[in-house]
Amino acid sequence: MRNLLAFLLRYQGVMLFVLLEVVSLYFFLTNSSYQRAAFFNSANAYMGVLLARRTQVADYFRLAELNQQLVADNAQLRRQLFPPDFSRREADSLPVGRDTLGHVVYRHLHPATPQVLTQPGQSQKTPNPKLLTVNSFRPDTLLLGGTRQADRTLVPARVINNSLRQVDNYLTLNVGSADGVQPDRGVISAAGVVGKVQAVSAHYARVASVLHSKLQIAARLKRDGTIGSVGWPEGLDFSHALLDYIPRQTKLVVGDSVVTSGYSSVFPAGVFIGTVESFKTEPNKNFSTVKLRLGVDFGRLTYVYVVPTPPRAERDSLEQHTGELPASVQKAAQAAKGGPKP
Numbered sequence: 001m002r003n004l005l006a007f008l009l010r011y012q013g014v015m016l017f018v019l020l021e022v023v024s025l026y027f028f029l030t031n032s033s034y035q036r037a038a039f040f041n042s043a044n045a046y047m048g049v050l051l052a053r054r055t056q057v058a059d060y061f062r063l064a065e066l067n068q069q070l071v072a073d074n075a076q077l078r079r080q081l082f083p084p085d086f087s088r089r090e091a092d093s094l095p096v097g098r099d100t101l102g103h104v105v106y107r108h109l110h111p112a113t114p115q116v117l118t119q120p121g122q123s124q125k126t127p128n129p130k131l132l133t134v135n136s137f138r139p140d141t142l143l144l145g146g147t148r149q150a151d152r153t154l155v156p157a158r159v160i161n162n163s164l165r166q167v168d169n170y171l172t173l174n175v176g177s178a179d180g181v182q183p184d185r186g187v188i189s190a191a192g193v194v195g196k197v198q199a200v201s202a203h204y205a206r207v208a209s210v211l212h213s214k215l216q217i218a219a220r221l222k223r224d225g226t227i228g229s230v231g232w233p234e235g236l237d238f239s240h241a242l243l244d245y246i247p248r249q250t251k252l253v254v255g256d257s258v259v260t261s262g263y264s265s266v267f268p269a270g271v272f273i274g275t276v277e278s279f280k281t282e283p284n285k286n287f288s289t290v291k292l293r294l295g296v297d298f299g300r301l302t303y304v305y306v307v308p309t310p311p312r313a314e315r316d317s318l319e320q321h322t323g324e325l326p327a328s329v330q331k332a333a334q335a336a337k338g339g340p341k342p
Helices: 002-010 012-030 033-061 063-079 129-137 313-322 327-338
Strands: 093-098 104-108 115-117 123-125 155-162 168-173 186-189 192-200 205-212 217-221 227-231 240-247 257-260 272-280 287-294 303-306
Touching: 002 012, 012 033, 033 063, 063 155, 063 303, 168 192, 168 303, 217 272, 240 272
Parallel strands: 192 272
Antiparallel strands: 093 104, 115 123, 155 168, 155 303, 168 205, 186 192, 186 303, 192 205, 217 227, 217 257, 227 240, 240 287, 257 272, 272 287
16 A cells, blocks of 8 residues: 555656646547547547457457358258258158058149140140059158158368378378267268278267278269279379279270269269379270379368268168179278278
8 A cells, every 4th residue: 555655646747647638638629529520530440440450369269160160061061962862852642541441541742633635725634533543552652651861961070180101091080979970981071082980989080091002982984974993002192093993995084083983872972082194004904094183182181071871781782792783893882881991
């Protein structure tokens, strides 16, 4: 308290001067409209600059939050590129009960009303009893009994670890089973295919990237639909891969786009993988050796999306067991089922 009184007594002249200046400035501004307007205009300009700087500082510390929001929004938009099989289908009839003979009775959502000509130049919409009878016993059973698949969104994730120079390379993501991620799910980015989830914990996931010697991806040439299998043999750099099982009679063009075929249950069809950079056909082989430039730059990979797996594992297993899968993708289907070994 003594120090405070000493400070006030020591600087009482300065403080009195500042107080009188403030009072005089107040009277000066209140008694002159021109000076008041000039003062407030200048004050608003300086205040605007100050608020802009404050906003920039606050936004800098919110960059992580903003990035997470943008990734989530991008996941919702990107999901529209890969809709589930039945997302745009509508059942033409629904079961409403049973008749006296125990047959299921269906209510038609869109009854068939074919055009029947009555007079030249005239038409009348009359229901066709025979067609209605056929439809009543042949509804769209794919969508009855709750078989329609609900839309499942992509899971955005951040890469927190990434290996590039090993024989079998992996990624670590900051999402896990608590976020709905499961093993054997595909992982993509805005640039294309990244890899496949191998193992998950509660909050993290380990992904075998495309740069894994045992990972095979069922692919096709976008231009003509020729199917093959993309792999990464030891010795290639992290920006290239090989496309195998392309018949030698297939006409290849440098720059052709290669996308996923959708034949496995890991990736939806049409996800970009890379472009044809070079190819060669040897006389004693039935397949061309095609070198791809990958679309994903694994050296700068930051954000990815985990793809929800459609319920097709049973179909893939059956087709592989009966030999109905094309030879060029059986290896990829087996890799999708079992996954690469560490």
